[in-house]
Amino acid sequence: MRVLIADPVAEEGIEALRAHAAVDVKTGMSRDELVAAIGEYDALVVRSETKVTAEVIAAGKKLQVIGRAGVGVDNIDVEAATAKGIVVVNAPGGNTTSAAEHTIAMMLALARHIPQANARLKGGEWRRSDFMGTELRNKTLGIVGLGNVGSEVARRCGAMEMRIIAYDPLVSADYARNMGVELVSLEELLQKADFITLHTPLTDKTRGLIGARELARVKPTVRIINCARGGIIDEEALFNAVEGGKVAGAAVDVFTQEPAKDNILFGCDRILVTPHLAASTAEAQAGA
Numbered sequence: 508m509r510v511l512i513a514d515p516v517a518e519e520g521i522e523a524l525r526a527h528a529a530v531d532v533k534t535g536m537s538r539d540e541l542v543a544a545i546g547e548y549d550a551l552v553v554r555s556e557t558k559v560t561a562e563v564i565a566a567g568k569k570l571q572v573i574g575r576a577g578v579g580v581d582n583i584d585v586e587a588a589t590a591k592g593i594v595v596v597n598a599p600g601g602n603t604t605s606a607a608e609h610t611i612a613m614m615l616a617l618a619r620h621i622p623q624a625n626a627r628l629k630g631g632e633w634r635r636s637d638f639m640g641t642e643l644r645n646k647t648l649g650i651v652g653l654g655n656v657g658s659e660v661a662r663r664c665g666a667m668e669m670r671i672i673a674y675d676p677l678v679s680a681d682y683a684r685n686m687g688v689e690l691v692s693l694e695e696l697l698q699k700a701d702f703i704t705l706h707t708p709l710t711d712k713t714r715g716l717i718g719a720r721e722l723a724r725v726k727p728t729v730r731i732i733n734c735a736r737g738g739i740i741d742e743e744a745l746f747n748a749v750e751g752g753k754v755a756g757a758a759v760d761v762f763t764q765e766p767a768k769d770n771i772l773f774g775c776d777r778i779l780v781t782p783h784l785a786a787s788t789a790e791a792q793a794g795a
């Protein structure tokens with residue numbers, strides 16, 4: 508059994524695989540290099556960087572399994588893999604806590620202008636009155652997607668005395684109620700939320716879920732967080748909404764094109780950005 512690990516994964520994971528198979532770690536391969544190499548391997552392990560396209564899958568003559576160290580499988584052509592009888596597996600729980608904590612860090616950073624205040628103070632400006640913030644307590648949090656991460660965000664934000672509503676057509680009202688969350692329509696969530704956080708996978712159904720039409724329905728004081736996947740929210744529409752005063756601020760960890768080198772969102776001071784860091788903790792890397 509030969510395993511190719513094409514993205515960085517924790518040493519513990521590599522050692523566990525080595526107990527059962529011959530493992531090669533080759534990260535940063537180009538698409539052509541991956542296509543040329545994959546024919547030798549029975550299993551492929553990736554994170555989000557490597558794109559496992561239909562071309563890669565077709566070249567994987569011996570391939571039996573594609574392991575996604577992490578949650579989102581949007582970088583893998585699951586349909587092409589399934590058609591060839593190749594199993595795609597992920598690690599759905601490994602980075603849940605880290606992703607939830609990063610979301611809350613983004614929410615607090617937005618509410619209290621922490622990155623901007625940090626930059627101004629280090630630039631020699633003591634400007635307390637420029638950074639009037641808002642409390643999370645008694646605010647309405649709208650969670651789009653009440654899966655693993657959305658649920659953990661709900662639990663934590665409940666402890667911060669937020670009122671929590673969620674839109675998720677796939678979960679029951681009972682599941683939500685047991686967490687102190689009220690299930691609502693997307694329309695109602697957009698209209699009522701003071702903070703909106705996205706926690707859906709990127710699929711054909713969720714691509715562009717939040718666009719100009721949706722952003723026209725929110726409160727002008729709303730702050731939006733996306734630590735799920737680029738593409739769920741339309742980046743240009745978000746930029747225009749924040750610049751145009753229709754949305755108070757946004758915090759974005761994930762981008763339509765990654766690595767994101769020159770994204771439209773970088774041009775707005777009221778949009779905080781981090782480079783897909785939600786799962787970047789020692790615990791999550793080992794767990795996934």
Ligand code: MLT
Pocket residue numbers: 554555576577578579580602735785786
């Ligand atoms: C995930 O889907 O697991 C996270 O976004 C982290 C990653 O892409 O590696």
